[in-house]
Amino acid sequence: MLILGIESSCDETAGAICNDGEIISNVVLSQIIHKQFGGVIPEIASREHDSQITTIIHKALEKANISLSDIEAIAVTFGAGLMGALLVGLNFAKGLSIALKIPYIGVNHLEGHLYASFISYPQMKYPYLCLLVTGGHTQIWEVQSPGKYILHSTTVDDAAGEAFDKGACILGLTYPGGPEIEKMAQNGDPEKYNFPIPKVKSNPLNFSFSGLKTALLYKIREMPNNDIEDNKCNIAASYQEAIIKSLLQRLTKVISLTGIKQISIVGGVAANKRFRKLSEKLKDDLITEIYFPTSEYCTDNAAMIAIAGYEKLKKGIYSPLSLKANPNLPLNDGAIG
Numbered sequence: 001m002l003i004l005g006i007e008s009s010c011d012e013t014a015g016a017i018c019n020d021g022e023i024i025s026n027v028v029l030s031q032i033i034h035k036q037f038g039g040v041i042p043e044i045a046s047r048e049h050d051s052q053i054t055t056i057i058h059k060a061l062e063k064a065n066i067s068l069s070d071i072e073a074i075a076v077t078f079g080a081g082l083m084g085a086l087l088v089g090l091n092f093a094k095g096l097s098i099a100l101k102i103p104y105i106g107v108n109h110l111e112g113h114l115y116a117s118f119i120s121y122p123q124m125k126y127p128y129l130c131l132l133v134t135g136g137h138t139q140i141w142e143v144q145s146p147g148k149y150i151l152h153s154t155t156v157d158d159a160a161g162e163a164f165d166k167g168a169c170i171l172g173l174t175y176p177g178g179p180e181i182e183k184m185a186q187n188g189d190p191e192k193y194n195f196p197i198p199k200v201k202s203n204p205l206n207f208s209f210s211g212l213k214t215a216l217l218y219k220i221r222e223m224p225n226n227d228i229e230d231n232k233c234n235i236a237a238s239y240q241e242a243i244i245k246s247l248l249q250r251l252t253k254v255i256s257l258t259g260i261k262q263i264s265i266v267g268g269v270a271a272n273k274r275f276r277k278l279s280e281k282l283k284d285d286l287i288t289e290i291y292f293p294t295s296e297y298c299t300d301n302a303a304m305i306a307i308a309g310y311e312k313l314k315k316g317i318y319s320p321l322s323l324k325a326n327p328n329l330p331l332n333d334g335a336i337g
Contacts, residue, residue, distance in 0.1 A: 001072050002066065002070055002072045003017070003018040003313065004017060004061075005076070005204030005307075007109070007302040007305045008053065009082065010300060013028070013048065013052045014056065014305075015056045015299050015302050016060055016301065016303040016306045019064075020310075021310050023119055026296065026301055028056075029052050029056055030291065041319065043084065045084065057092075069100070071096075074102065075101050075105050076089050076104060076305065077089055077090075077108075078108075080110065080136075080327055080328055082327060083089055086327065088324035090323070097321070105317060108329055109303045110132065110137060110329075111308050112307070112308045113130075113134070115307045115311070116266045116304040117264040117297075119128075119264060119307055120293050120294050120297065124262065127144045127189055128142075128143050129141070129142055129264070130262060131251050131264070131268055133161065133265065133266070133269035133270055134161050134268050137325060138209075139154045139155070140250065143264075145247060153206055155209065156206050156207070159209070161267070163209035163212060165183060165242055166213050171216075171220070172233060178268065181240050184232060186233075187236055187237075188233030188234040188236055189238070193234065193235060193238035195242035196211065196212065198211040205253055207246060240272075244272070244275050244278055247275070251282070261288040264290075264291045265279060265292050266297075267298060268300070269298075270292050
C-alpha cells in the first residue's frame with residue numbers, strides 16, 4: 001500500500017511516501033522565518049504551511065518516483081499542535097482524499113514519534129519503553145503493542161526541549177536553542193558548574209525543568225560579564241549535562257520498575273550527540289538495547305506519521321471527513337487500535 005504522510009503540526013511542513021511500511025521518500029521544510037522572533041509565531045506558521053505544502057508533497061512524490069494517482073491512502077497529523085498549522089495539513093489531506101477517492105487516516109503527532117525508531121530499526125519488538133523528548137513534551141511511555149500505551153513519567157512544568165530553548169535565550173544564543181547549546185557545549189567542561197537536577201516529590205518518576213532554568217538565570221546574574229563570556233561554553237556544557245542526566249535518571253528508574261530492557265529514545269532532543277553518548281553508557285550498565293532514530297526522524301517529519309498511519313490502515317481503520325483538528329490531543333485519543 002502506497003501511503004502519503006503529511007505533517008504540519010508546528011513549524012515543519014513535511015511530506016513522505018510509505019510503501020507497505022517502508023519509507024521511500026521523506027521531505028521536510030523547516031520554517032527559518034521564526035528564528036528572528038526567537039520562537040514559533042502560530043499565524044506565520046500557518047501561512048508558511050499554506051504556501052509550501054503543495055510544493056513539499058510534489059517533492060515527496062518526485063523523490064519516490066511515483067505520481068499522485070499512485071497514492072492509495074493518506075496519513076495526516078490532526079493533533080496535538082498549533083490549531084492553524086494542523087488545519088492546513090488536515091484540510092489538504094481531506095481535499096486529496098475526496099479528489100482521489102481514497103481513504104485517509106488522522107494520526108496523533110505524539111504517536112508518530114513513538115513509531116519513529118521503527119523506520120530505522122524494523123527489528124524492534126514489543127514491549128518497549130519510549131522516552132519522548134521534544135520542545136513540548138517529555139514523557140516515558142511503555143509501548144505494549146500498537147495502540148496500547150502506559151504513561152510512566154511526564155514533566156510537571158517545562159519540557160526538556162523548552163528548557164534548551166529558554167536556556168539558550170538566557171545565554172544570548174539564537175533560536176532554536178537545542179542545537180546552539182549543543183554546539184557551544186562541545187568546547188566546554190560539563191563538570192565545571194553544578195546545576196541541580198530537580199526532583200518531583202509527588203512522583204519521583206516525573207520530570208521538572210523550570211528550576212534548572214531558574215538556576216541558570218541566577219548563575220548568569222551573579223557572574224561578571226567577562227566571566228560569562230569566558231565561560232559560556234562551560235556554562236552551556238554544564239546546563240546540557242544537567243538536562244541529560246535528569247532524563248537518564250528517570251529512564252533508569254522506569255527500566256528498573258518495569259524490567260523492560262528495550263528502549264527507544266525519540267523527539268528532537270534525541271538528535272543531541274552528548275545525549276546519545278551518555279545513553280550508550282546506560283546501555284552498557286543496564287544491559288539494555290537502546291534505539292535512536294536517525295537524525296532526520298528525530299525532529300518533526302511525515303515519515304513517522306506515514307508509518308503510524310500504515311499500522312492503522314492495514315487494520316482497516318479510516319477517518320471520517322468530519323474529523324476535527326485537536327491542538328491538545330492526548331496520546332490515547334485516536335491511537336492505533
